[in-house]
Amino acid sequence: MKTYAIKYLELAENHAEKIAKGWVKDVQKNSKTPTYKSLDEEAIIYQCVRFYQNFSKMFLDEKITDDVLRYFRSYAQESYAMGIPAKETIYALILMRRHVWLYAEFQAIFSSGIDQRQALDTLGRTILLFDYAAYEVTKEYQELMKKSKK
Template sequence: MRVFADRLLGIMEKNTRDIAVNWAKDVMKNPKTPSFHSMTQEQCINYAIDFYKNFINIYFESRPYPKQEAYFSSYAERRYREGIPLHEAIYALIMMRRHLWLYAEMQAIFMSPMDQYQAVETLTKTIRLFDSGIYTITKRYQELAAQAG
């Protein structure tokens, strides 16, 4: 799995801006993310670049969850301060995950049956990190709302 993950995240690292640009275009027009529609494309691109760079660092940690919790708490605080509703902040994150995998598919890195098996393993870990991140974001939004209320 490590070899495949290295390839996937290597592609992600080399093409972070391209992936971020594609995400920004989608998030700025998606009806489920209206808070992003008034942002500049560069703001959205920077959100995605920040996310993808941090995700790469978190992914290869032997114990990723402390770093993951810190990063996603920070993500939640920034989106909360910007006035982005929780459901939009989470959906934007889901779109980032989707764009990562769409880009990987376009690069045709899933060629052999072994690649496909390793892709499933890598996708499983990616989903676990995202799911844990969504939990952290939701928890932090609730804490921030309670403090403000």
């Protein structure tokens, strides 16, 4: 694995709570995620921290593993149980992706031309993982909504 990716993953894991606290401020004031305003701040910080802590496991595997799929489903189930609409849960994931990337950028862990190439590769992998998360979360939400109608 490239040096940049290792630094990025360590940063996400070691600073998960700090990144999550920035994310929670954003998600609670964002007009696209109004439900988050009324939720317990500690509960949603914890949910975000767990996502970032699982991020390195997701990132390292070549393919999405069953463990990762289970995690995405449990994330969806937890969000659903908290009363968060699917569209807000997906937008919250988008904000999580943005916050982890901006935090890494703010820490200036890429600075040279070589680092820029590694940064692009890492960003591509990050986007792919969050895309998988959005797909699996959406799929699980649809299943949960079907079950609740029965």
